[in-house]
Amino acid sequence: xxxxxxxxxxxxxxxxxxxxxxxxxxxxxxxxxxxxxxxxxxxxxxxxxxxxxxxxxxxxxxxxxxxxxxxxxxxxxxxxxxxxxxxxxxxxxxxxxxxxxxxxxxxxxxxxxxxxxxxxxxxxxxxxxxxxxxxxxxxxxxxxxxxxxxxxxxxxxxxxxxxxxxxxxxxxxxxxxxxxxxxxxxxxxxxxxxxxxxxxxxxxxxxxxxxxxxxxxxxxxxxxxxxxxxxxxxxxxxxxxxxxxxxxxxxxxxxxxxxxxxxxxxxxxxxxxxxxxxxxxxxxxxxxxxxxxxxxxxxxxxxxxxxxxxxxxxxxxxxxxxxxxxxxxxxxxxxxxxxxxxxxxxxxxxxxxxxxxxxxxxxxxxxxxxxxxxxx
Numbered sequence: 001x002x003x004x005x006x007x008x009x010x011x012x013x014x015x016x017x018x019x020x021x022x023x024x025x026x027x028x029x030x031x032x033x034x035x036x037x038x039x040x041x042x043x044x045x046x047x048x049x050x051x052x053x054x055x056x057x058x059x060x061x062x063x064x065x066x067x068x069x070x071x072x073x074x075x076x077x078x079x080x081x082x083x084x085x086x087x088x089x090x091x092x093x094x095x096x097x098x099x100x101x102x103x104x105x106x107x108x109x110x111x112x113x114x115x116x117x118x119x120x121x122x123x124x125x126x127x128x129x130x131x132x133x134x135x136x137x138x139x140x141x142x143x144x145x146x147x148x149x150x151x152x153x154x155x156x157x158x159x160x161x162x163x164x165x166x167x168x169x170x171x172x173x174x175x176x177x178x179x180x181x182x183x184x185x186x187x188x189x190x191x192x193x194x195x196x197x198x199x200x201x202x203x204x205x206x207x208x209x210x211x212x213x214x215x216x217x218x219x220x221x222x223x224x225x226x227x228x229x230x231x232x233x234x235x236x237x238x239x240x241x242x243x244x245x246x247x248x249x250x251x252x253x254x255x256x257x258x259x260x261x262x263x264x265x266x267x268x269x270x271x272x273x274x275x276x277x278x279x280x281x282x283x284x285x286x287x288x289x290x291x292x293x294x295x296x297x298x299x300x301x302x303x304x305x306x307x308x309x310x311x312x313x314x315x316x317x318x319x320x321x322x323x324x325x326x327x328x329x330x331x332x333x334x335x336x337x338x339x340x341x342x343x344x345x346x347x348x349x350x351x352x353x354x355x356x357x358x359x360x361x362x363x364x365x366x367x368x369x370x371x372x373x374x375x376x
Contacts, residue, residue: 012053014052014089015049015050015051015052015053016049016050018049018052018085018086018089019045019046019049019050021049021082021085022045022046022048022049022081022082022083022085022086023042023045023046025081025082025085026041026042026045026079026081026082026083027042027081029079029080029081029082030079030080030081036079037078037079037081038078040076040078041073041076041078044069044070044072044073044078045073045081045083047069048065048066048069048070048073048083048086048087049085049086051065051066051069051086051090052066052086052089052090052093055089055090055093056093056097059090059093059094059096059097059099060094060097060099060102062090062093062094063087063090063091063093063094063099063102063103063106064102064106066086066087066089066090067087067090067106067107067110069086070083070084070086070087070110071110071113071114074114074118075113075114075117075118077118084135087135088135088138088139088142091103091107091135091136091139092139092142092143095139095140095143096143100140103136103139104136107132107133107135107136108129108132110132111125111128111129111132114128115128173342177283177339177342177343178283190215190218194215214257214259217257218257246279246282246283246286247273247275247278247279247281247282248273248278248281248282248306249278250282251264251282251285251304252264254282254285254286254289255289255304258289258293258302259293260289260292260293260300260301260302261301261302262289262301262302262303262304263301263302263303263304264303264304264305264306265303265304265305265306266305266306266307266308267305267306267307267308268306268307268308268309269308270306270308271308273313273369274369276346276347277313277347277367277368277369280343280344280346280347280349280365280367281306281313281315281365281367283339283340283343284315284317284340284343284344284351284363284365285304285315285317287336287337287339287340288302288317288340288363289302289317290336291336291337291361291363292317292319292361295361296319296320296321296322296360296361297321297322298322299322300319300320300321300322300360301319301320302317302318302319302320303317303318303319304316304317305317305318311368311369311370312349312366312367312368312369313366313367313369314364314365314366314367315363315364315365315367316362316363316364316365317362317363317364318356318358318360318361318362319356319360319361320358320359320360321356321359321360321361322360337351337353337363340353340363340365344365344366344367347367347368348368349365349366349367349368350365350366351363351364351365351366352364352365
């Protein structure tokens with residue numbers, strides 16, 4: 001909650017409290033005096049206090065109203081009481097808003113009008129002027145002392161807004177990375193299968209039909225995953241994604257639809273992984289297979305190795321480079337590898353990518369397992 005909103009919410013409450021204090025305090029202070037406060041006097045006491053309710057929105061107008069009610073109370077000859085609380089609060093709000101000359105001018109004019117209306121003597125006028133000047137000076141000191149508090153709250157508000165903007169930016173980058181992985185994987189698979197279907201359309205219709213079926217499945221899965229990612233942009237209360245976040249549990253489906261021969265090897269004792277680690281491992285494997293399809297030569301195959309260590313998961317994707325004599329595309333150096341590294345770095349891990357000792361290309365990711373809860 002910001003400083004301004006706190007003030008706006010506290011305005012009516014303080015106004016009501018001031019009305020009670022002024023009315024009750026004046027009733028106690030004037031007990032036993034011949035001239036009572038009367039209904040009109042209490043009305044002015046309450047009215048001057050309630051006028052403070054929106055003092056932070058209209059400080060100049062409200063201070064003039066409070067000053068006029070205070071002047072009317074004294075000009076009508078009501079006995080002195082706690083009438084000074086509301087004027088001091090109104091003056092403080094006006095001074096904080098930058099209307100200091102107005103406060104002093106209205107205070108001086110009110111004192112002069114009171115002297116004229118009541119026919120006060122010189123001594124009474126000087127006493128009243130001294131009392132008003134002292135009240136204004138005290139209000140100035142109190143307002144100045146509250147200045148650092150207001151600035152501290154304003155600084156907290158600024159930092160909170162910056163933090164929200166930074167978090168929103170990070171969330172946009174995360175969603176962009178998810179969309180890059182989903183679309184890059186499925187569109188490259190669709191592209192390869194479409195090429196196969198066109199090539200076999202006349203000679204082997206059944207093989208072309210299988211390629212088209214794969215395209216249909218891949219496009220449907222891509223749409224489903226994109227919808228799940230974009231659902232995170234919905235406001236609070238919107239329908240949550242029905243599909244679970246991708247993890248290594250879906251690795252078999254990923255390799256089955258990879259568009260190239262893929263073998264999976266596991267070492268160590270498999271166990272439940274933290275949700276963030278499982279999701280990152282899945283996306284890294286997905287992007288690595290996408291790069292194999294894009295950049296390896298024709299006929300390339302890949303091997304996925306999952307190594308469960310006590311404190312980390314090591315994911316390695318190797319491809320053999322494709323058929324001998326086929327020319328491979330240049331090594332990947334786009335957003336894919338950068339996205340892998342950012343995913344791993346967010347978990348305190350690391351990713352390396354480069355030529356494999358046996359030819360082809362290797363992607364290796366080390367993802368720490370400590371400090372997070374396993375996937376339920």
